[in-house]
Amino acid sequence: MTELRLLVQLAGEAALLLWGLHMVQSGVERAFGGRLQALLGTALGTPWRALLAGLGVTAALQSSTATALMIAGFASAGAVALVPALAAMLGANIGTAMIVQVLSFDAGWLSPLLILLGVIAFRKGRRAQSRDLGRVAIGLGLMLLALHLMVETLAPVQASPALAQVLHAMADQPLPNLVLAAVIAWAAHSSIAAVLFVATLAGGGVLLPDAAVAMVLGANLGSALNPLLQGGGRPGDRARLRLPLGNLVNRVLGCALVLAFLPEVSAWLASLVPTPLRLVATAHLAFNVATSLLALPLLRPLAWALTKLLPERPELDEAAPRYLDPAAAAMPAVAMANARREVLRIADVLERMLDASTRAFAEDARDAAKALATMDDVVDRLHRAVLAYLAGMPGDLLTESDRERIAAIQSFAIALEHAADVLSRDVARHAAKRARRGVTLAEADRRDIAALHAALREELRLAVAVFTESDAEAARRLVQAKEMLRGTESAAARRAAKAAPLPLGEPGATPGLVLDAIRDLRRVGAHLAAVAHPLLERRGELLATRLAPGRAAKEPGGGG
Incomplete structure (x- = not known):
């Protein structure tokens, strides 16, 4: 040989x-x-x-x-x-x-x-x-x-004379x-x-x-x-x-x-x-x-x-991913855990955005709007990083169960990003308009907006529980909270319809502006509640339609 x-x-x-x-x-x-x-x-x-x-x-x-x-x-x-x-x-x-x-x-x-x-x-x-x-x-x-x-x-190599010399040298x-x-x-x-x-x-x-x-x-x-x-x-983090x-x-x-x-x-x-x-x-x-x-x-x-030798690096860029380790991408269980931790960071940023949104209706809306825009940029970058990280996982190593878990991570990340967009783009615009016009909110409107923000914080915590633990009770409460937001919007709409219009250019309460803000806050809740739907559908606890039984089958004209 x-x-x-x-x-x-x-x-x-x-x-x-x-x-x-x-x-x-x-x-x-x-x-x-x-x-x-x-x-x-x-x-x-x-x-x-x-x-x-x-x-x-x-x-x-x-x-x-x-x-x-x-x-x-x-x-x-x-x-x-x-x-x-x-x-x-x-x-x-x-x-x-x-x-x-x-x-x-x-x-x-x-x-x-x-x-x-x-x-x-x-x-x-x-x-x-x-x-x-x-x-x-x-x-x-x-x-x-x-x-x-x-x-x-x-x-056959053992009998080689040359091998004996090499062995002694080694x-x-x-x-x-x-x-x-x-x-x-x-x-x-x-x-x-x-x-x-x-x-x-x-x-x-x-x-x-x-x-x-x-x-x-x-x-x-x-x-x-x-x-x-x-x-x-994180690159550059010696810790x-x-x-x-x-x-x-x-x-x-x-x-x-x-x-x-x-x-x-x-x-x-x-x-x-x-x-x-x-x-x-x-x-x-x-x-x-x-x-x-x-x-x-x-x-x-x-x-x-x-x-002492390898201290933690000070956090310089909040939008830089912390847990998306490229070396773990070839191990689905580890990579998905990393992605979940990064998505939870997005949820933390969104909670701070809700705090800033609350301040926008109670204090100087301009500073709050700037804070919302900055945090929305963080959410956008983390959201893109998570989706790119999940897309980079080798498909041949993924089971069907892995693909379902990846889809759940992607869906929650997208829902959080959409909710952040609504807060930074639409809700902040309404708050800025209120400040620019010198609008004074009625007591009922202030209560509604404060209650909505508190409800959204609770919804966010429930959504995280559903995402991390597949908690069915949290999913039910999340869907119920969404209906509560719908009721708040309806009450605000009725007040806006009854309110007497103010003379043009006169500062004061603007029911239409408040109603628009409440509707956008409800949209934030709808994005958060979406995480509960797949779990409740699997358990058979979610109806396919909100129509009352028998209504969907009737003809459009209502004739008998």
Whole structure:
């Protein structure tokens, strides 16, 4: 076998290993991503709980990078402190090592069975989750097949005289081995794939124990570089680098400690584990467990140092997205959670717009109108950013349920943007007209406008509850509040009809102007109430028409 053919064959088998890993990750993400994220979010309370949660979620997702993105999302939202977040990353590192430990057993005979069962589930499964689990089975089968093929490819290489010379040279140079494995893990974006590749080389007799352990260290180091280089979060905000940098610091210190005693560590592992392939997997697990146990008591001072080194950037541009991390776009559950958090920022801005609108009818309307225009610009930019972020998610990773959730996020963002437009364009215009004409509002009109703004604030809170929790009771109250606004408008219309017109040019109350403002405020309520309709329709609690039963079927002329 020529050297070129050997390299091409190994590269193809490594690519098959990576593709199998991708299928497993995407299958688990599509089937359980949302639930795993919720589980992780509830478990990030104490360092030990966070470590166990990170371990479990990573073992399921087959990717510490995916877990890191979830944890980074919680950290950027302020939902978790840095110490538990760092502990969860330690657990994620152990989780990847456990996956390698399982895959390092000789289970090549399972490969055809897993691929067969996976294809059947993927092609014949009626439920989306069954098809996703079929994808997972196919991916595991491909990974086992790739490992088996690598061992077979490397078998003839063991007898090469040139290899013996290379092995002795590599054994005396642990640092180049470490760097090489770090580059492989960084390029593959996966410590699992890199360590399995090293294990296969060791199992094929290509690596001696010292070189194999050094490459395991490099694979751990390289996989910690990806989250740091990708960054994520707001550009220019160095605080977003605290978590990946802390994880890298733990890895670097662990690598330095093992390198100082590399011959002793390698000899100890070789005495425990009979085969070179299992030695690599055991070294990977032992390194991450030992690093976690040593680092866990030191996380608090490490978090303090990271906070001092990487302070939060002052918020310079309120309209700049905070949570739309491009690195998370390939993970639907994480990306949708990021988009939801950004939409909630839009809701916060809209609540401030309602406060400004209230002031516009009670104080200087010009200052309030300027504030409304500025905040509307913030809403517009955030709205566009959210829609662009959701549109950039890869369609092949989305399930039907994902598409429905994305549609719900888009609908709520659009409803908030429309409501903001009404406030900044129409309601502000009426308030400015009142101030320009020197109009004095009647007591009943002042009460109505104040009550409408209070009702709209409550509607906004209900709409957020429906959006975030799918709260059916909040949805019902939201629709009822919309009807209350309709009643307020009707009462204002009756007062306007009864009011005596003032002489032309005389300052005073203008019922028509107030009625226009009330009608526009009701339009804001209608946009907010729209978020409740899909939920109530699914529950069968919303009528298709407001017409009384039997009226819709009558002829237009009303003849009998």
